[in-house]
Amino acid sequence: MTTENQTKIYTPDAAFAAAANVSGMAAYEALCKEAETDYEGYWARLAREFVTWKTPFTKVLNQDNAPFFKWFEDGTLNASYNCLDRNVERGLGDKTAIIFEADGGEVTKVTYSELLAKTSQYANVLKSMGVQKGDRVVIYIAMSIEGVAAMQACARIGATHSVVFGGFSAQSLRDRIEDTGAKIVITADHQVRGGKKLPLKSIVDEALTLGGCEKIQNVLVVKRSGAEIAMTEGRDLWLGDLAAQQSTTCEPTWVEADHPLFLLYTSGSTGKPKGVQHSTGGYLLHAALTTKWTFDLKDNDVFWCTADIGWVTGHSYITYGPLALGGTEIVFEGVPTYPDAGRFWKMIQDHKVSIFYTAPTAIRSLIKAAEANDAVHPKSYDLSSLRLLGSVGEPINPAAWEWYHLHVGGGRCPIVDTFWQTETGGHMITPMPGATPLVPGSCTLPFPGIQVAIVDETGNDVPNGQGGILVVKKPWPSMIRNIWGDGERFVKSYYPSELKGYYLAGDGAIRDANTAYFTITGRIDDVLNVSGHRMGTMEIESALVSCTELVAEAAVVGRPDDTTGEAVCAFVVLKRSLPTGDEAKAIAKKLRDHIGKEIGPIAKPKDIRFGENLPKTRSGKIMRRLLRSIAKGEAITQDTSTLENPAILD
Numbered sequence: 196m197t198t199e200n201q202t203k204i205y206t207p208d209a210a211f212a213a214a215a216n217v218s219g220m221a222a223y224e225a226l227c228k229e230a231e232t233d234y235e236g237y238w239a240r241l242a243r244e245f246v247t248w249k250t251p252f253t254k255v256l257n258q259d260n261a262p263f264f265k266w267f268e269d270g271t272l273n274a275s276y277n278c279l280d281r282n283v284e285r286g287l288g289d290k291t292a293i294i295f296e297a298d299g300g301e302v303t304k305v306t307y308s309e310l311l312a313k314t315s316q317y318a319n320v321l322k323s324m325g326v327q328k329g330d331r332v333v334i335y336i337a338m339s340i341e342g343v344a345a346m347q348a349c350a351r352i353g354a355t356h357s358v359v360f361g362g363f364s365a366q367s368l369r370d371r372i373e374d375t376g377a378k379i380v381i382t383a384d385h386q387v388r389g390g391k392k393l394p395l396k397s398i399v400d401e402a403l404t405l406g407g408c409e410k411i412q413n414v415l416v417v418k419r420s421g422a423e424i425a426m427t428e429g430r431d432l433w434l435g436d437l438a439a440q441q442s443t444t445c446e447p448t449w450v451e452a453d454h455p456l457f458l459l460y461t462s463g464s465t466g467k468p469k470g471v472q473h474s475t476g477g478y479l480l481h482a483a484l485t486t487k488w489t490f491d492l493k494d495n496d497v498f499w500c501t502a503d504i505g506w507v508t509g510h511s512y513i514t515y516g517p518l519a520l521g522g523t524e525i526v527f528e529g530v531p532t533y534p535d536a537g538r539f540w541k542m543i544q545d546h547k548v549s550i551f552y553t554a555p556t557a558i559r560s561l562i563k564a565a566e567a568n569d570a571v572h573p574k575s576y577d578l579s580s581l582r583l584l585g586s587v588g589e590p591i592n593p594a595a596w597e598w599y600h601l602h603v604g605g606g607r608c609p610i611v612d613t614f615w616q617t618e619t620g621g622h623m624i625t626p627m628p629g630a631t632p633l634v635p636g637s638c639t640l641p642f643p644g645i646q647v648a649i650v651d652e653t654g655n656d657v658p659n660g661q662g663g664i665l666v667v668k669k670p671w672p673s674m675i676r677n678i679w680g681d682g683e684r685f686v687k688s689y690y691p692s693e694l695k696g697y698y699l700a701g702d703g704a705i706r707d708a709n710t711a712y713f714t715i716t717g718r719i720d721d722v723l724n725v726s727g728h729r730m731g732t733m734e735i736e737s738a739l740v741s742c743t744e745l746v747a748e749a750a751v752v753g754r755p756d757d758t759t760g761e762a763v764c765a766f767v768v769l770k771r772s773l774p775t776g777d778e779a780k781a782i783a784k785k786l787r788d789h790i791g792k793e794i795g796p797i798a799k800p801k802d803i804r805f806g807e808n809l810p811k812t813r814s815g816k817i818m819r820r821l822l823r824s825i826a827k828g829e830a831i832t833q834d835t836s837t838l839e840n841p842a843i844l845d
């Protein structure tokens with residue numbers, strides 16, 4: 196089907212729609228209508244249907260202390276009970292919960308009963324170390340059954356986990372340990388990715404020497420490589436050995452609905468990464484609900500979300516959502532390009548994956564590889580088990596969408612382009628695969644009940660066809676509850692006074708004049724999205740200027756990149772004279788390594804340009820829009836009359 200302007204529209208297949216959990220536009224619209232008519236009643240109904248409560252809630256939404264909203268506040272529950280015990284009680288004890296595939300290809304499966312036993316043992320270990328409800332536990336580990344069990348174990352005893360992605364440096368890990376005030380770190384000796392053994396435990400050791408981590412009592416280490424590593428007597432313990440001595444049962448600790456299930460650090464436009472605080476009840480509801488509706492998860496599906504548990508996608512769509520529904524899922528340790536770029540396709544074939552959820556950046560890099568080599572092209576694999584595809588983390592360009600649809604989905608699988616954020620806990624704007632006609636490059640329509648809108652700087656609605664600021668008008672159950680320890684920053688960042696009490700997502704968006712479909716136009720703040728990884732330009736600038744022996748000043752901007760979506764581009768003024776040739780290359784390498792140490796390899800700039808000065812206004816502000824044009828290689832069309840030093844542009 197095509198419209199006048201040649202936008203392709205893909206309508207859901209009739210058979211898929213008939214069997215779908217949300218079957219057709221009428222069903223979608225009925226849900227939206229239900230939410231509109233009785234907002235609290237709608238969420239209360241779903242919270243009763245999807246979550247098993249220890250004490251049922253009687254209050255739904257409490258707005259007394261807005262924007263510190265409370266959902267289901269007098270209900271109590273346990274997230275781990277909902278993900279594990281409940282499934283065993285329903286007779287799913289012998290069902291495979293996780294199919295783990297290691298970097299080297301070895302496969303390990305665990306059933307719901309086994310995962311419950313392991314989680315309970317870990318929970319008992321944490322208890323024996325004195326971890327109590329409300330204590331924080333930092334988890335610095337690679338993709339593994341142990342990683343999922345560690346998160347579930349924290350949830351089981353009411354401890355708040357904070358997973359730090361294994362690609363972050365000792366310095367970043369230290370910052371997060373200090374900010375959370377954690378007592379315990381759970382890590383592994385190593386992580387194995389792309390055939391390489393990379394350290395984890397030694398990075399924890401380094402982080403703990405950097406100061407500020409005095410609250411840490413123990414480091415629990417999972418054995419992955421089995422290689423010899425340094426263990427500090429009295430502090431460091433092997434988790435497997437301790438767990439083996441523990442009972443395989445552990446009574447869940449029932450927590451109130453708004454009890455913090457986890458903290459996850461993410462970048463904003465200013466300052467250090469913020470600890471996004473999520474609730475237990477509202478969060479779990481949305482993780483489960485979106486897994487059911489957006490991914491159309493059914494009992495016999497094999498679900499694969501390729502995200503790392505270090506990001507929110509891994510929390511909602513590995514650790515919590517699919518398990519809450521009793522699904523079977525893949526956990527993959529490795530990388531998409533090892534041993535070759537056919538790895539994803541081979542795994543889909545081997546495990547008969549039916550639902551596959553990945554990021555545009557991965558798709559784009561695999562397109563390149565497939566176009567260069569038939570052997571790693573999806574057509575060389577049997578992908579007939581697939582019935583649904585998903586995309587997340589950044590806008591998916593229509594060309595990548597079409598390729599994904601045709602070559603991976605065989606032209607028959609709907610693609611759900613899911614827009615959401617660390618702060619939102621789960622999908623906000625997304626197609627319902629058995630209902631929504633798809634337009635490549637558009638995340639289409641709001642998830643039923645989510646009141647997203649596009650407004651101007653004063654919070655007034657803008658008409659369809661006109662771009663503006665993406666907001667959420669009403670609180671929703673899985674929303675961020677606070678920035679850990681910084682309520683003021685929470686209010687400032689997400690509920691600025693000029694926006695009428697709406698949640699500010701930080702993205703620009705536009706709705707199509709005909710279809711009212713949403714397209715995300717990108718961040719409106721100083722946040723970059725590189726390969727779906729979120730980074731603040733300020734953070735990278737601070738890391739650069741902390742290299743005090745070399746750097747006088749630095750400015751960081753993003754520029755479009757064919758593979759990674761955006762690339763980090765740094766403009767640096769050195770303390771010494773302008774370097775050229777090999778010397779410039781050597782200094783750039785030094786700075787990249789420095790950023791790798793300060794933040795992590797993901798933040799290393801693709802381009803580093805040296806200059807005598809930065810373009811500034813007369814009041815001393817760096818003119819980033821000029822730098823962005825320069826980074827893109829565009830002609831400068833902006834007004835440069837306010838520039839204090841116009842000659843700098845040359």
Ligand code: WT7
Pocket residue numbers: 461506507508586587588589590591612613614615616617618638700701702715717718724727728729
């Ligand atoms: C930012 C949030 C969502 C979990 C992973 C990233 C961008 C995310 C999409 C999408 C266009 C998207 C936005 C958002 N983003 N999904 N489908 N289309 N943009 O979570 O690290 O908190 O990043 O990612 O800019 O604000 P995050």
